[in-house]
Amino acid sequence: MTQTAFTKTKELLFQDLKYSLPFRRFSVSEYHKMGEDGILSEDEHIELIDGVIIQMSTEGTRHSVIMSNIAAQFYELVIEGRALLRVRNPIVLNDDTEPEPDLALVKTRDRAYYLETHPHPEDVLLLIEVADTSLEYDKEIKLLRYAASKIEEVWIVNLVDNIIEVYREPFVLADETAGYRTRIYFLKGDMLSPKSIPALKIAVDDVLV
Numbered sequence: 001m002t003q004t005a006f007t008k009t010k011e012l013l014f015q016d017l018k019y020s021l022p023f024r025r026f027s028v029s030e031y032h033k034m035g036e037d038g039i040l041s042e043d044e045h046i047e048l049i050d051g052v053i054i055q056m057s058t059e060g061t062r063h064s065v066i067m068s069n070i071a072a073q074f075y076e077l078v079i080e081g082r083a084l085l086r087v088r089n090p091i092v093l094n095d096d097t098e099p100e101p102d103l104a105l106v107k108t109r110d111r112a113y114y115l116e117t118h119p120h121p122e123d124v125l126l127l128i129e130v131a132d133t134s135l136e137y138d139k140e141i142k143l144l145r146y147a148a149s150k151i152e153e154v155w156i157v158n159l160v161d162n163i164i165e166v167y168r169e170p171f172v173l174a175d176e177t178a179g180y181r182t183r184i185y186f187l188k189g190d191m192l193s194p195k196s197i198p199a200l201k202i203a204v205d206d207v208l209v
Contacts, residue, residue: 050096072206093145097149125194127155153166165184
């Protein structure tokens with residue numbers, strides 16, 4: 001099944017909330033500085049979206065197991081040096097957005113490269129979000145930021161409906177509407193492959209439990 005998903009990415013984050021006082025947005029560099037100064041702890045499960053610091057939901061045991069299952073599928077790829085797998089590490093999308101996807105498959109670079117900077121969109125082969133309580137947030141907020149940044153492929157492992165949603169072909173229109181032209185649902189019994197590494201075959205049954 002394929003269809004287009006799109007929305008405006010520049011709408012106010014959480015626009016349904018009514019703010020009685022103005023609030024300040026932060027840049028990625030300011031966000032990093034707060035971490036360096038101890039204002040934000042490394043143990044905090046947070047990310048920066050449109051300049052807003054978001055407290056991420058706590059993962060349950062099933063979420064953790066699914067993440068381990070996914071990571072195992074990429075083990076050979078990483079061992080062979082064809083890609084790097086990052087787990088819950090930042091990706092810099094732009095000057096005010098630095099999400100932490102559950103898993104990110106990124107290009108191998110010179111050893112010093114990722115010591116100096118987090119991956120940027122051009123470094124990303126595949127982003128994966130494992131979503132249960134965070135499903136709406138991942139699809140309505142994060143996914144469209146990924147599209148706006150031209151992330152080529154995103155998988156949402158939807159634990160609510162027990163499917164894997166694969167998004168490809170990002171687009172951004174002149175009015176800043178962004179989305180993915182293709183969305184494919186993979187069910188138990190199906191096989192899927194990253195677009196960037198088609199030789200890697202992954203059974204949905206080996207991911208979902």
